[in-house]
Amino acid sequence: MKDQTSHITRRDLLSRSAALGTAFVVGTSYVASSTAAWAMEVAHLQPATMATLIQMARDIYPHDHVADEHYATAVKGYDSEDAKDMVEAGIAALNAAAVGQGFPSYVDTGWERDRVDILRGMENSAFFQMVRGGLVTGLYNQKAVWPLFGYEGESYSQGGYIDRGFDDINWI
Amino acid sequence: MAAPFELSDDSVVVIIGTGAGGGVLANELAQKGVSVVALEAGGRYLPQDYINDEWESFGQLAWLDARTTSGDWRVANDFSGLPAWIVKAVGGTTTHWAGASLRFQDHEWKAKTNYGNVQGANLLDWPIDPREMDDYYTKAEDKLGVTRTGGRAGLPGSNNYKVFEAGAKALGYKEVHTGRMAINSAENDGRMACQQTGFCFQGCKWGAKWSSAYTDIPAGEETGNLEVRERAHVLRIEHDDSGKATGVVYADADGNEQRQSARIVCVAGNSIESPRLLLNSASNLFPDGLANSSGQVGRNYMRHMTGSVYATFDKPVKMWRGTTMAGIIQDEARHDPSRGFVGGYELETLALGLPFMAAFLDPGGWGREFTTALDSYENMAGMWIVGEDMPQETNRITLNYDVTDQYGLPAPNVHFDDHPNDIAMRNHAYKQGMAVYEAVGATRVFPTPPYPSTHNLGTNRMSENPRDGVVNKWGQTHDVANLFVSDGSQFTTGAAENPTLTIVALAIRQADHIAAEMNAGNI
Ligand SMILES: Cc1cc2nc3c(=O)[nH]c(=O)nc-3n(C[C@H](O)[C@H](O)[C@H](O)COP(=O)(O)OP(=O)(O)OC[C@H]3O[C@@H](n4cnc5c(N)ncnc54)[C@H](O)[C@@H]3O)c2cc1C
C-alpha cells in the first residue's frame, strides 16, 4: 500500500489533501492517514467514501492496538468497478444517518459510541452485513495483524512447539 | 502400487469415499485379497502438501459443493451454505480430524432400552451387542495407535490442557487426562511422534496423527488389490432388474461420465453425501431412492450436541501451541437423568487460531464486546462440548431441486432442529464448562455456539427390523444384498463419544463379514 504512493512525499501529500475527520486526509485519488503514515490510491470509489469505509471497519471491529492501515487493507477490495455503486450508496446512507443525528458526517462524530449507534441502526442492511462479513477474513486473516494479537501462525518450519513452549505457562 | 482394474470388471468391490469408513474398509479388504476400486471425489494430498494456515487449508481440503440448510439450529443462520465441515480428499475427514478416539459406553448401544421413550426422539437400540465390539475396538485402537490404550503412553499436557485440568480438579472432576488420541506419543507404525505444532485440523505435516490418507490407503495399494481413483465423483448407483447393484456412474477428473461395474458397492461418503447418493439413485424399481423401503434414508440426522466454552485470563495461555485437542473431562459422559436430560457429554479442550476464532467465537458478533475478547486471544483457553443428541425423523437430508451442484444434481438440504434434550444438555454443559474456567480465575467466559457439523451421523441407520432403518447389523442394506453402508451414516444413535473410532471398528468388522460372505458365495 505504501509502495503505490511512495513517490509522494509527506509534505506533498499533506499539501494536496483535505482533512476528513481527524484521522484521514483525502486527495483527488487517494486516502491517507492524517500523519501520512500510510496512503492508499483509490480508482473507483470517492476517496472520502473509502476513508469513511475504513472508519466504519474500525468501528465494527475496533482494536485500539491495530493501526488504520490494516483496516484499509481489509476493505481495499471494495475499490472496484463491481462494488463501487453499492459501497457509494451504503456510505451515503451512513452519512445521511449521521446527519439525521445532527453530525456533519459519519467520520465527524467524535465519540465512537455515536457511530456505533448509527451502525446499530443499519445492522440488518445488506451493506452492513457485507462489510462485516468480509472483515472477518479481511482483517483477521491478514498475517500482518496476527503478531498484534500474539498469534504465531505457521509453526511446522520451526519444528512445532515441542521444544518451543507448548507447555510453558507456570501461573496455573 | 496401484492395481488398475477395468471399468467392466464386475468382480470388484467398489467403495465410494476414502475417509474413516471407506479408507479403512478398502485396506482391510485388500489385505484379505479382495479386489477393490475406491472412488474418491477429492484429490490426493499428503503431509508435504498440508498447509499450516487455517483458511488456506480449508480452501485446499474442505467439501465446498452446493449445500443448503433449514431448521432452528443456529448453523442454518450463521453458516447457511456450510452445514458441515467435511473434507473432500483422499483420506476424507481424517485429514482434518483432531484424533479423539473413544469407545462407546455399553449403555449407549441400547439407547432405547436405557433411555426409555423420549418424546419426539426416534430412539432405537443398535442391533449389536457391546461385547461383539470389544475385539474390534482393540483392533481399531491398535490401527490408529490410540494413546492410553494398548500400553501406549498419553500425550504430554499443553498450556491449554493445564488450565483445563486445574479447573476440572478444582471442581472435583476425577476423570481428567490428556485424552485417548490417535496421535503418536512415541514413534509408532513408522510414523513419528507429535511435535506439538498445533495444526491438527489442517492435516498433520509430521504424520503423527492417524489419517487413512497416509496409512491404510497406501498399505492397501501396496497389496496390489486396491486401486484408488481420485477426483472420481460418484453420481449414482445402478442396479439390474432383480434389484441387485451392478455398478456406479461417476464423473472423472475431466468431468466425463464413467461407469465402473461392481460385485458389491459400499457407500462411505459421510452422512450427507451417502444418503444423497441413495436418493439420487432412485429408479422405477426404487422410486423413493435406493434401499429406502423403510423411508429412513436421510432421516435421523445427528450431529452431536455441541458448543464450545472459551475463557480469558489475566495471564497468557497461548492455546494454539500444541495439539488442537489436548485433554478431556469424562465425568459428565454418564447417563444420569437427574441432570435433566438423558445421555451424557464429554468436555474436550480445543484451540483455534486467530482467523478461525474470529469466525467462530460469536458468528455475526461485532463491536467491543466481541473485539475485546479477541484482544485477549493470547490469554484465552478453550474447550469443546460433545454429547449425545436425539435422533429425530424430521432432522434429515433431502434433495433440494432448486439448487444443483456442478454436475447438475440436486444439492442436499440439511434440516436440523434441536431436541429439548439437546438444549437441556447444552445448557448444562455450558454451565459446567464455564465453571471449570471460573474456578481458576477466568476474567470472562464465552459460551460459544456450535460450528458447522464435524460429526455427521445416522442418515442410513442400522436396525434389527427392516422397517426401522436402512442397514442391518453388518451395514448391509435391508433391501439390496450387495449394497453396504460403511461410514458414520450407519449409526443407530450417536453416543456421547467422538465417532471415528467406532466408524473404524465397524469398518474392520464389516470387512470380515464381506470377505466371509464373498467366500461363501452369498454375495
Ligand atoms: C475439524 C474436525 C475435527 C474432528 N475431530 C474428530 C475427533 O477428534 N474425533 C473423532 O472421532 N472424529 C472427529 N471428527 C469427525 C471425523 O473426521 C469423521 O467422523 C470421520 O472422518 C467420518 O468418516 P466417514 O468415513 O463417515 O466420512 P469422511 O471421512 O468424511 O469420508 C468421506 C469421503 O467420501 C468422499 N465422497 C463423498 N461423496 C462422494 C461421492 N459421491 N463420490 C466419491 N467420493 C465421495 C468425500 O470426499 C470424503 O473423502 C472431526 C471432524 C472435523 C471436521
Ligand code: SF4
Ligand atoms: S500437534 Fe501433533 S498431531 Fe497435531 S498436527 Fe502437530 S504434530 Fe500433528
